[in-house]
Amino acid sequence: MSAVSLRGDEVPASTSQFFGREAESETLEYLLTSVFRLITLVGPGGIGKTRLAAETLRGIDRAGSRHVHWVRLARLPRDSASVVEEVAHSVVRSDVVGQSAWDALLGALRFEASDGLAPLLVLDNCEHVNSAARQLITDLLSAVPELTILATSREPVGWAEEYVFAVPPLSPRQSLELLRVRAAIVGRPVPEDPEQITLARTICRRVDHNPLFIRLASARLRHRPLAGLLDELTGDTSDRRLAWRQGVRMESEGRHSGIGSVVEWSFDLCRAEERLLLERLAVFAAGFEETDNAAPARNGVELDAIVAVCANDALPAAAIAPILDGLVEKSLVSTHARAGMVRYYLLESVRLFAYQELFDREAERVRLQQRHRRYYRRGIGSIRDIWCGPEQQAWVEWVRDAWDNILIAIESSFTDPAEALIGLEISTVLISRWIPRGRAGAVLRLTELALDATQESGPAAEALRVRAMALIGRLALWQGECETAAALLDRCAAVCAPTVGDWRASATVDIGLPPAVEWTWGSELMMVAMDQRAVIVLDRARGKFHDAGDTLGEEACLQFLAFASAFVGDRAQALERTRHYLDLAAGAGATRTMAFAEIAHSIALARCGHTREALALTDALLSAPLVPDDMWTVSWALAGRFITLTEILADTTSPGAVDRDRIARELARLVGAFAAHHRSTGVAIHRIPLLATHLDRAAQLAGRALGEEDYADAQDQGKALLRTFVDSGDIGRGAFAAAATAGPGAGAPGVLWASLTRAERHIATYAAAGWTNTAIAAHRRCSVRTVDAQLASVRRKLMITSRNDILRHIPAEISKAVADATQNRPAR
Incomplete structure (x- = not known):
């Protein structure tokens, strides 16, 4: 029998302040006193598994309660067969001659259990010796019934009764706190300046809210300001984070010497097919999940997308799912589930490492990017068949989740004119139908770049390019860039009707403009000129879309035709046209379309003097649970409400019939909320004559009824309520409107x-x-x-x-x- 020299390891000493993790530590403390015998803390490198285990154990009053043994497996070489010896080396408290390491270990643990103090064995960093660790754990738990094992690993150990505790990233709030403390330590404190705080928050998100990565980022602040540090986190091939390094303080921390080392350690533990899939996944956008809000910000890709883009003979489609599961187990691929669907994503640091591996294989990389682009073109294009039906909301949710990948599909297309046409096609469909809140600027920039990249595409691309210019003009209208929109319309007319001199004078005559150009022109006539001819032009555009079989364009024109009729059209026709659109929407069963039809009809009712009916319709709209994060529908619903209230307040013929003070206060709150709401979406309502005119009239009437001070107070209430709901991520819920339209006791219990x-x-x-x-x-x-x-x-x-x-x-x-x-x- 061999002689084994044995000594004990201690719980690692605390060398710095412990941030966050209160909930995780409380949960782990509970698990350690429960029936679970193997608890494994899993998560990517640097996430804080070891620190969480150590701090929790230090927080437990162990006096006389149990024996704790900490074993550092990181110092063993990969796939080492010496796990038993290393554990025995840390557990047995004396030199033992004539026994095997297993016998000595088993004897020591049984002896401790015999005195009534249950032993706790901590196996730190198991992933690189997982097979040997799993066998040892299985044998020990069978041989010592009183034993509890706490393991840390980048993947589960694999024991049948294992409790897998996934250690999450820090919350954005905790990340910011850690960055600020570490920045102060290196002599570069983050000041209480909103701009600097925003930079710090962005840096935390870009490094995945990973505690180790935040510490590495903070160390960089010795040599550069926050803005300079953020410049190193581009997320593309110029990103420098993988080269960040820190001094290795102890042998076991070599895998933590930098972000590149952290990811490389896990990458090297993968099988060949896992590495290949991981590299191919790098053509998708990096993912994230932030949890400070009840409705977390998320993205990721569905399994169908991964198969469509990544599968080939080397990675058959049927093999993708099990390989993906293996990467999830190894904490290299992250997931979140919603509505029965799992979405997968790479954290940005992992994606950068994988893309670096893929980058030099140019032919494969270009092929993957083309497949990626076509997958998202199909997804975006599917809206042409489903927008007017009940599947509309599912498409909107898919676009929201796929947004970063959609932008990558467009942006990566510019190197090849043929591919750039695909990027341009994607962006024009988005502009014509729906863009998530706050994202219009990115789509506008990419569409303009796609237009530049397709200049030499020839006559075949002309129709798409004109459509794109017209739609950019429409987007410019909503941003208050009326001159830009006018210039783009002039460019479109020069291409499509070059022989017509003063083309704007021909609103009542068809001069051959494409339907998208007519749509933008009709929008300009409504929003800028407030001209009744908008109804004629939009109706003509609707007919052209119909003749071309473009149901998406036709429905969009019907919506704008309804609003043009309600706002600036002939009053006799306003009710008829909006009622017609309402009937069509009711038959289609599309939630958003129905909401817009009801809003347009409420505006027409109010304008025609049917304020009681209009008020009932807006009441129903704003008390219903609207689609989460649907800023656009909520803003128009609020517009319908305040336009109706304005007409009521303007009617002085029956002053005793309404509570004018209550109406004026509600109107003031809505004006404040509506204005702040549009600022949060990037819509410049004060530069859009149609909206500015109605807002000014509402403000004047409410201010005259309330007086300057009361009007300002009520307006501030509306803005405050808006901020509450925007910050919570629930702006699309009818509860916001219910609070905004409540009486003076908006802060009372229940509201x-x-x-x-x-x-x-x-x-x-x-x-x-x-x-x-x-x-x-x-x-x-x-x-x-x-x-x-x-x-x-x-x-x-x-x-x-x-x-x-x-x-x-x-x-x-x-x-x-x-x-x-x-x-x-x-x-x-």
């Missing part, structure tokens, strides 16, 4: 409560009753992380800073539920 989702109300009830986040999570059978995020959303929506303030917002009918929950509050 802001209405802004909470059902899940948030449930969690807020238990929080008000004094339950801990862990107890709420256990009761609801969800993660503590989810409860944290939802309570953060509750605080924002109720405009409070502490959970202790929830009680003052509890409606009377909820008070009994809070009392019951307080009575049944579990012991800690």
Whole structure:
């Protein structure tokens, strides 16, 4: 028998401040005292698995409760067969001669268990010796029933009863706090300046909210300002983060010497087919999931997209899913699930490493980019068949999730004129139908670049190029760039009707302009000139779209035709045309289309003096649960409401019939909310004559009725309510409008409560009753992380800073539920 020299390892000492992780530490503490015998902390390198384990163990009062042994497996070479010896080396407290390492280890653990103090074995960094570690764990748990094992690894150990605890990235709030503290340590504190704070937040997101990466970024601040550091995080081939390095403080931390080393360590543990798929996944956009809001910002790609782009003879389609699962297990591919679908993504640092591996194989990279571009062209183009039907909202959600990939599909097309036409086609469909909130500027820039890249594409591309110019002009109108829109229309007319002199004088005559040009021209006549001829031009554009079989363009023109009729058309026809559009929308079953039809009809009703009917229609619109994050529909619904209220306030023939003070206060709040709302979407309403005229009239009437001071207060209420709902990510919910249209007691119990989702109300009830986040999570059978995020959303929506303030917002009918929950509050 061999002689084994053995010594003990200690829990790693704390060398710096521990940030965040309160919820994770509380959960881990609970797990360590539960029935689970193997708990594995998994996550990508640098995420803080070891630190979380160490800090949690230090926080537990272990006096007389159990024996703790910490084993650093990182110092073993890859696939080492010496795991048993290393563990025994750390556990057995004396030199033992004449026994094997296994016998000595087993004897030591059984001896500790015999005195009633259950042993806890921590196996730190298992991923590179996973097979040997799994066998040892299986044998030890069978031989020592009292033993608990806590493992840290970039992938699960693989034992049948293993509890896998995925360690998440820091929240954006925690990331910012860590960056600011580390920046101060290196002598470059981040000042309390909004611009600098924004830069710091962006840096945290670009390094995946990974604690190690944030520390590396902070160290770079010794040599450059925040803006300079952000310049190194481009996300493309010029990105410099993979070259960042820190001094290696101990042998086991060589894999943590830099971001490149962190990713390379995991990459080298992959099989050949896993590496190949990982490299091909780099043609997709990097992904993220931020959880400070109840509705996290997310993206990623569906399995169908990965198969369509990445599969070939070397990676058969049927093999993609299991290989992908392996990469998820290794913490190289991240996932999130929604509505029964799993979406996959690479964090930006992993994507950069993988793309670096792929970049030199140019033929393969170009082929993958072409397949990627065509996949997203198909997805975007599918809207032509489904926009007017019930699948409309599913397409909108897909575009929102796929947004970064759509931009990559356009941007990567510019090196080849033929491919640039595909990029231009994608962007024109987006402009013609729907762009997510705040993203219009990016699409505009890429569309202009695509136009430049297709200048030499020949006559065959002319129709697409003219359509793109016309649609850019339409987008410019909404941004208040009326002169830009006019110049683009002139360019389109010069191409399509070169022999017509003063083409703008021919609104009542068809001079052969394409339907997209007519659509933008009709929009200009409505929004800038407020000219009745907008109805004629838009109706002509609708007919041309119909004749061309372009159902998407026809429906868009019908919508604008309804609004032009309501705003500037003949009053007798306004009701007829908007009612016709309303009937068409009701038959189609498309949620957004129906909402716009109701808004247009409410404006026509108000303009024609049917204010009671218009008010009932806007009441129904704004009390209904609208689509989340649908800024556009909400803004037009608010417009319909304040236009109706303006007509009521302007009617002085029956002053006793309405409460003019109440109407004026609501109108002031809506004016404030509407103006702030459009600023948050990038729409310059004060530079669009149609909207500015209606806003000015509403403001004058409300201000005259209330007086300057009361009007300003009411307007500020509307702006504050808007900020609450925008920050919470719930701007598309009818609860915002319900609060905005509430009376002077908008802060009273029950009003802001209405802004909470059902899940948030449930969690807020238990929080008000004094339950801990862990107890709420256990009761609801969800993660503590989810409860944290939802309570953060509750605080924002109720405009409070502490959970202790929830009680003052509890409606009377909820008070009994809070009392019951307080009575049944579990012991800690």
